[in-house]
Amino acid sequence: MSGGLVALLDDISVLARMAAASVDDVGAAAGRASAKAAGVVVDDTAVTPQYVEGLDPRRELPIIKRITIGSLRNKLVFIVPAILLLNAFLPWALSPLLMIGGTYLCFEGAEKVWEKLSGHGPQTSVAGDTGQRTRVDEDQIVRSAVTTDFILSAEIMVISLKAVLDEGLGSSFWFLLAVLVVVAVVITAGVYGTVGLIVKMDDIGLHLSRSDSGVTQTVGRGMVKGMPKLLTVLSVVGVFAMLWVGGHIILVGLAEDPINWPPLYDVVHHLEVTVSEATGALGGALGWVTNTVCSMVLGAVVGAVVVAVMHVLPLGHEATDAAAH
Template sequence: MPSGLIALLDDVATIAKLAASSLDDVAGAAGKASTKAAGVVIDDTAVTPRYVIGLAPERELPIIGKIAWGSIKNKLLFLLPAALLLTAFAPFLITPLLMIGGAYLAFEATEKILETLLHEHQHEEQLVDAMVDPAELERLQVKGAIRTDLILSAEIMAIALANLEHLTVLQTAFALIVVAVAITFGVYGVVALIVKLDDIGLHLAERSNAGARAVGNMLVHVVPKLLTGLSGIGTAAMLWVGGGILLHGIEELGFETLPHVVHDTATAIAEYFGPLHAIVHWLSSAIASAIVGILIGGIIVVIVRQLTKHPEELIVD
């Protein structure tokens, strides 16, 4: 799935050629920016399916459509103007804002891990299950998904913006529009397919053809595990993307020791794997970035939990 998304994003160059004044610059920059944001795209794709779990099957695609429309508005009406203002008047703020976003991703991932270990979401899930008004449940799910999308979309646009510094303001605007539309269609197209895989499986399982039935039964059994796995992939992506952004920002700000240690260590490990050098280097760098992410995220989690403790909890402590 991630490779399919990245392949889609690489096609941004073809889309951009239809309308850009400086075709090669804008198309190449948009494609590069989209690929750089692929880690957050994977997380966005992994997070969204949970917002349709528990809702009527016939409402799944309409709900995804509402979320996708909200995502487009997030990117084009709110984030695009903010990005252009930064480019025009305060480009020096891009790296610090990107680092804040990276820290937030690391915090979110670490918080998810902690909540899973402590079973802290059980009560909220019981409240959702107890709701008897499908329309209200749908409204709350869509609202929550669009709010989460705003955070992830901001990070996607910030990553893209950081790779468009050599373009004019007009070219940057066009490239960001291409990135926003391509990523939104890519993410929510994949999400729509994922949430309907179980229905596809049920349909195939009822066919007279033995091969179709076998594929259908396989999908029925695999899809729940796929959704569970996507949650884990999303959390891992948040950690390595967030940590990677922090490492890159630290280097941009002139503190090069830690980023260079990570790079040199990954290079040294990869040298032992011959033809697998590139894969092992990426994996080593991702693991190191995830470690940085979970360390920074853990510090933020501790601070946030201390600041948001209820008075009775403070007394007990």
């Protein structure tokens, strides 16, 4: 009897160690996958604060909470099951799907540049003289933010899946599901937690400015004054991130199956390697910058073509008018 109990406990111990090792593997794979998606994560974090500009400060965090829930629902209910099914039955479709999303990012980035240069940017709707949006506007804000998030989340999850597969970290359905769920939860919490801190920075600064400590007051006033500048910087970073990430996705996708047209990727890669080898200790960083700039240029070109079709050419005007009616 005691021998059977010892054997049972030994089996449980083995299973526990295997489970712990599996958890470690999932965590490690999720970390690597999240790192690969870092560019889109930066984009997501930079884009989101604009949705709460003009809101009553008391509504900022509730709106972000609603967007966070919508983002998590996008990832766990729609995107993860869809890409796992694609990976199981149509794995060749992942790269084109990623490129479609990359093209959308290029369009978003180029459109913001075009709106800035042409003065055709969207006007913020306001309620009365308070400069605060109505409840109906808030619902529209959430829908718009969650729709944009769907594209960015799809990019994040597909990039994460491809990172796990390309690096040979694991390929079973349950392992991939566990990794993607961890990535979805961690990235969503990280992005919207950061967004929440950003949009409440002025409130935090105002609170600190009322402290008895002179140093704390100075820090608080600096946070209040720095908030508009930070939002401006984030909006610029968001545009560059869209063009960079979208362009890089297209650059890599052209070289992969099913398109399998590598010349453009080879040129950029050769240039990156050349810069890395010629700049010594700074080679790694400057090589990355080279690849990023090339990707951004490609993203700007692709985005400009799509913007021209959507907004400049007669066909674009017809499509825009049809959508409006």
